[in-house]
Amino acid sequence: MCWVGLLDGKAIGPFWVDGTMDRFVYADLLEEKVWPAVSRIATRNSVYFMQDGASCHTTPENISYLNDKFKGRVISNKTDVVWPPNSPDLNPLDFFFWGYSMTHVYRIKPSSIEELKLIVDDFAANINPEMVRKACGSARARFCKLRSVGGSHFEHLN
Numbered sequence: 170m171c172w173v174g175l176l177d178g179k180a181i182g183p184f185w186v187d188g189t190m191d192r193f194v195y196a197d198l199l200e201e202k203v204w205p206a207v208s209r210i211a212t213r214n215s216v217y218f219m220q221d222g223a224s225c226h227t228t229p230e231n232i233s234y235l236n237d238k239f240k241g242r243v244i245s246n247k248t249d250v251v252w253p254p255n256s257p258d259l260n261p262l263d264f265f266f267w268g269y270s271m272t273h274v275y276r277i278k279p280s281s282i283e284e285l286k287l288i289v290d291d292f293a294a295n296i297n298p299e300m301v302r303k304a305c306g307s308a309r310a311r312f313c314k315l316r317s318v319g320g321s322h323f324e325h326l327n
Contacts, residue, residue, distance in 0.1 A: 171289065172198060174207065175261055175305055176216065178298030181206045183289055192228040199231065204238055214240065219260065222246030259311050265304035266296075 170190050174181035184202045186194060207216065218239045220226045227247045235243045244250045270292045279285040314323040 171286075172203065173262060173266060173293060174203065175266060175301050176207060176210050177212055178301045179210060180266070180293035180296050180301065181210065183286075183293050185286055190223075190225055192225045192231060195225045196228075196231055196234065199234060207238075215242065217242040217244055217250075219244040219252070221260075222252055259308060259315065261301075261304040261308045265300075265307075269296075269300075 170186040172182050172184045172186070181203070184198060186198060188194070207218075216239065218235055220235075220243075222245060225231070227245060232243065232245065232247055235245070236248070241249060245252050270289055273292050274285065274288055277288050279288055311323075317323070
């Protein structure tokens with residue numbers, strides 16, 4: 170498994186997890202890797218943490234930890250700002266990062282998992298900051314459109 174975040178024109182991670190992701194592995198990932206990286210990069214106190222509703226992400230302990238670190242600015246299931254169901258088009262990691270990185274991976278054609286990890290690591294370390302900012306800015310615009318239509322389809326809006 171791989172965890173990546175986007176913040177301030179940069180990719181945070183990738184952080185690779187071998188084996189099964191559970192609430193304890195996720196808690197360790199948040200505490201030992203994600204939060205230290207975010208706190209080094211974040212330039213303002215208004216950063217939102219967005220995650221899907223996987224059960225290991227939404228345990229009371231993990232939600233409490235995130236709410237404490239991000240001052241309640243957590244977009245997820247079981248938070249005040251609920252993650253919209255079935256909405257990969259709202260997440261810059263889904264609609265931008267993973268597709269773009271996979272194009273890079275397919276071009277190089279790794280021959281092992283270790284080579285794949287190195288390629289993704291290199292891609293994330295060298296991603297164009299302006300592209301990341303545009304993708305994240307696009308997500309904000311998408312959220313505003315979603316809010317304006319009360320959570321329903323908004324693709325028809327210009």
